[in-house]
Amino acid sequence: MKQVSLTIVFIVGLLFSNTLLATPVDTYEFKSDSNQKRALSLAHSLRCPQCQNQNLIDSNSPVAQDLRLEVYEMVDEGKSDDEIVEFMTSRYGDFVLYKPRLDPKTYVLWIGPFALLIVGFIVGAMFIRRQRSLQTGSVEISAEDQQQLDELLKRNK
């Protein structure tokens, strides 16, 4: 059993390592492997402004190539991820971010779904409560009525 799961993990790992190996590195020599890793993951997370549904790694447009090399060089210069993202957004706007930032413009985007969920819960709770209050409690019968009822039933026999 353990063997099987290990094999599965291994195969999945292979699949993913393949996608990593298949990415073009533009014959750019990184100073270190960790730099390469960071640069590639960063370039993966930035959108190409020209062919808009590809990230900087996948896109073949000249602009993407420029930006890609720019990212690589900045990583090698030891700039932080935030600095590099800032460099990109100051030129190309928030559009290049796949994951939108949390600012007043995007509050609806980030908080909207949760707000809807909460509204749904509240409406649901109100509905259930109303249903419960409408259910009339079991009807108590007074002693006199009970007597009358008994008499009537007797008479019928």
Add this chain to the structure above:
Amino acid sequence: MKKLVLFLPLAIFLVMGIFLYQGLFLNPQQLDSALEGKPIPAFQLERLETPGEMLTEADMKGQVALLNVWATWCPACKYEHPFLTMLSRRNIVPMYGINYRDDRAAAIKELKREGDPYTTNFFDKDGRLGLDLGVYGAPETFVVDHNGIIRFRYAGPIDQNIWQNTLYPMVQQLQAEAKAEGATS
């Protein structure tokens, strides 16, 4: 009242529907420029025609101007070129060119053959200025005010329609602003 509440989901759906329907007609290629309201990035580039002559952003300050990104490899630039040439003859607004990632000899030849609408051409061989301007294709046109602040960016070829409805009113307004501030426009 209770009946109205039942219609609430429908109302919300309709409002969202209208929003999303409008979204269908937006042009995803029309990105807002991140540079509008910011000064022209600092640069130092050679003049296209004279290798070795260095120009900077200071060379186009002091007046309202158009900054047009172009290249010989770009078909849409060829399309807008005749209109730009005609525009330059009318002496409304000076036009600066950024020759973007292009071959110098080919660019000079093209201007000789097709006419040169530009006051000055900056030779941006490796696209560095283009990158700082957030250019992602050619042609792109920036409207710059007399303080060297980018006020508008238009991506795509300029034609009579765009000029008349968008760029010309803006240029006029900025020139009026410049006059009011006593700058030489």
